[in-house]
Amino acid sequence: MGAHEHKMILPRIRQLDEGAVNRIAAGEVVERPASAVKELVENALDAQSTRVQVDISDGGRTLIRVTDDGHGIAAADLPLALSRHATSKIDGSDLLNVHSFGFRGEALPSLGAVGRLTITSRATGSDGAAMIHVSGGRIDPPKPAALRAGTVVELRDLFHATPARLKFLKTERSETMAVTDTIKRLAMAEPGVSFILRDTSDGGDRVVFRADAAATLADRLATVLGRDFAANALAIDAERDGVRLTGHAGLPTYSRGNAVHQYLFVNGRPVRDKMLTGALRGAYMDVLSKDRHPVAVLFVTCDPTMVDCNVHPAKTEVRFRDAGIVRGLIVSGLRHALAGAGHRASTTVAKATLGAMTPERPASPVYQMDRPSLGARAASYAAQRPEMPGFAERSARMEHPVQERASETPAESMPLGAARAQMHENWILAQTETGMIIVDAHAAHERLVYEKLKAQMRDHGIRAQALLIPEVMEVGSMAERLLDLDLSKLGLVLEGFGPGTVAVRETPAILGNCSAKALVQDLIEELEDDDDADPLSLQSRLDAILSRMACHGSVRTGRRMTAPEMNALLREMEATPHSGQCNHGRPTYVELQLSDIERLFGRS
Template sequence: MAIHQLSETLINQIAAGEVVERPASVVKELVENAVDAGATRIEIATSGGGKTLIRVTDNGSGMAPDDLALAVRRHCTSKITDDLLDIRTLGFRGEALPSIGSVARLKITSRTADADMGHEIVVEGGRHCEARPAAANRGTIVEMRDLFFATPARLKFMKSERAEASAITEIVRRMALAFPHVRFLLSGTDRTTLDFPATGEDRLARIAQILGKDFTENAIALDAWREGVELTGHAGVPTFNRGNALHQYAFVNGRPVQDRLLASALRGAYAETVPRGRHPVAVLSIALDPALVDVNVHPAKSDVRFRDPGLVRGLIVGAIREALAMEGDRASTVAARSMAASFSMGARSTNGHSGAYGYRPTTAAASYDVAHSPYRPLASAPPQGFSAGEQAPFDAFSMPSARPSAPVTASPNAADHRLGAARAQVHANYIVSQTADGLVIVDQHAAHERLVFEAFRKTLLAGDQPLASQGLLIPEIVDLPEEDCDRLIQHADELAKLGLGIERFGPGAIAIRETPAMLGEIDAVALVRDLADEMAEWDDASGLAARLDHVAATMACYGSVRSGRVLRPEEMNALLRQMEATPGSGQCNHGRPTYIELKLADIERLFGRS
């Protein structure tokens, strides 16, 4: 087979496969060019998730007609000469514009400060014409339409418009964090407008625009240096953590990167302080000699390779741990507010009523009243064997799952039930139950979490009747990034089936109107934030439908009996009876055992009696 030279168009399309993966890749390349051109204001407009239109307008230095003609040719750049080890700009490969032009319709309009008029050049599917005069302000406008029209097979790999628009938003957020002196404006028919005004040298103000005020209130400043490598930025206190790693941002010499080494260093820094499954929030900026880092690992330039990775990792881990140690044992303000709300809810639940003179406390001698128990999340129909006028046994753990067919007595006979009769609660977390031939130790939180989850799952499988919900007297308002709000509202109907009623409350906010009745009084704001984090990690418009079990597990965890809650004998026995009637109740949603059984023979063996 003879060897032949590929055409320039085909070469560009091959290169585009690495440079232009999706619309967000186009935005990244064009915004980087605008920053390199010295722009202080960058406007990004999109349509159709960026597949139909991407327009980036900047007030940078602009390009002359001759430069325009070269800009759409491969490996033409103004940013480096012959030294690939001294890269001080975001772009340098000279591949972005010709790659975009080879798979889309591209128009570039530009004017320099000293020019009387602007010029424009058009590229369609790799074919371009000469630059021609055009009206333009100082700076550059790059307009891309119909992405992948020249390679339609690539369109099959695109995600939904909402997912692509969300990816573009994330790119702009990262660029805004890297360059606080630049104003970024993101708008379009497929999104609400986002405006990040320039904050100059006040990086914390820009961080607040992106990550919210909560982070700035719970952030520790970082400033460390070791052997020519400087680390600055902010890291959140361990108690301020999120459900995914999407709130971790890293920059190397001003370049936004997503590097495994840096992510690993963050995990190592918080290894003993952040719970498993949770992720710290941080914005890290690393500055070092360009010769000590290779940014040419991949055409997308999001991966880097350090000459001394151990030095960089050690600097990050050591600096964060030292900063945390100097800060002391500090709880997040978010956790403090949640705790205050929990105490408030507990007071309302246990006091029965309040009057003009405040709450009337209950006394230890007060008689037990099922209807006003703080641990009875759902008022449901009486169990089988009881009429509406009779006082049913305690039903704190009742759910739409199977119930015991026989009435539950306050002190059941140990021989009558597989998990026996509750005899004590140890350390306000473990129920000790006596069975006919031994004893059972139950983790009350893990057990109830499983029961609530099974109730949710049964409702999902039935698919006809939604779970009962309880309306909030005053809706809870949750401030979230716009893309998180969009994801939640997109799946509002599915969440409503689980008893969680939400709606939009203006830009960047969600109103919680209803919560699942079986969960009782919960931290609804924290629940919605966790659900938003999980949906963001799935990054798929159909993600919730395939992961409703996971959503149900998250909600079940929030509604379960917490460790440290003192239970009455009636409540403990009700939990045991519900466990006996629920399949799979031997393990919690995370796979841990919910109870341990010791036979009498085992106990006697421990004391040497057998």
């Protein structure tokens, strides 16, 4: 019989056995030890626990033990709890109306398929506890056990039944960090529950993380993310079309080099959703450069039927019925809060400054007299001055420098104080009632010009000024794109001047005598770099262009400023939203308290 006459044998369809099905499911649900911890802790929370303790060894490879004080599982239900798609959370009639963490009924059978799982539980009101054990999918019958209340789930030798999976795990330290991050996210979701994570590797008992039950979310976030976050975060509370956004968002100057400190929750469930993180990034686009990321803890709350949380086995992704409402709420809610922060900058800026200035501690304490009065200082200076002509007059001027140069300066009680000097033709030194402020004049003025440009564009378009002689420049293939844009409302008027060439006829009046060529070059760079921008938001692109333009009209480093100019800049900063940071998220000023400065010099 020829090869072409060979009769093809069709493969038969077979029903996989329960063990294989559970191992396949485990591959989706349990990616690493942190995934197992997530599933088990969520079960504990669904059981109305008030205290959850997690013990791990070797990053969770050899041991994960979760102990809770919840309502427990009845002895008769223990074998059923290890069956696939068996759950007490829902009845299966409505998968779009879920109010619990778990609902798929996959976690326990999946864990039992890839590790050695023991469940000990005592249901509320029962006479005693019971225990059940499963290893590699083989279930032993339940038997009596000793337990006062709640449930203890112990998972040993994770992936021993699927050893190939072990090769994909990271170092013990990395896996422990992943477990810690999982616990922190759940601790934020449930502030009223106590959490403790212990590392029992090599017979030890090290507390990795602890969060006692907190009265408010703010208290819990201070425990989880630290007091610095609590001091430099804005409270968020906004609502639109049945969707509510709450939580806390860090000031732009309290940003990070990566996005790992962004915690998002939907109806109390920790999620990692690209749409939500994209909205968060878009909300800060106006105040942060692209390489900086905000720190935020945000809770989106809506009717459960408005969101589908059954789009991923691990339930970390969700799908909203109307994503546009949620995205718009996040952007507008955060931007409103950031604008309300005014000129505020993060306190960590001052701490970093003081840290950089801290000298080595002296071998023995330095004792200082109390700060003398103004009269005592003047008498002391008079006694010490040499007999030189004119020295007394110069000393008097030094004692009251601004009163002579700028008697009209505002009171030191203003938030940013009264200007005292300009250092190195850029840094403004101002005095407040309780300390001093150092202002980056260029960065501050850049933000002020940017906010003025935005306000002008919103109101009536940016006023333009005609150039006496139009500036002609070659822009190559970008010429057509530039000419297609309606830049007149930005105060920039361009005309074609031959192939690949444009002529700049008008520039924004607010920028003064700026370089038209540099301005257009910055505009081209922004257009070339806008692939990362939100394609749906024309406003965000225009704001990015205006941010570039603002740099050309701001005070240049190297320009001397008079006292009235410096004080006018300080007052304008106080009245302008977002003035605590430049257009790239860097701080525009540093505030140093007198008590910190005295400590710096060993006076405390």
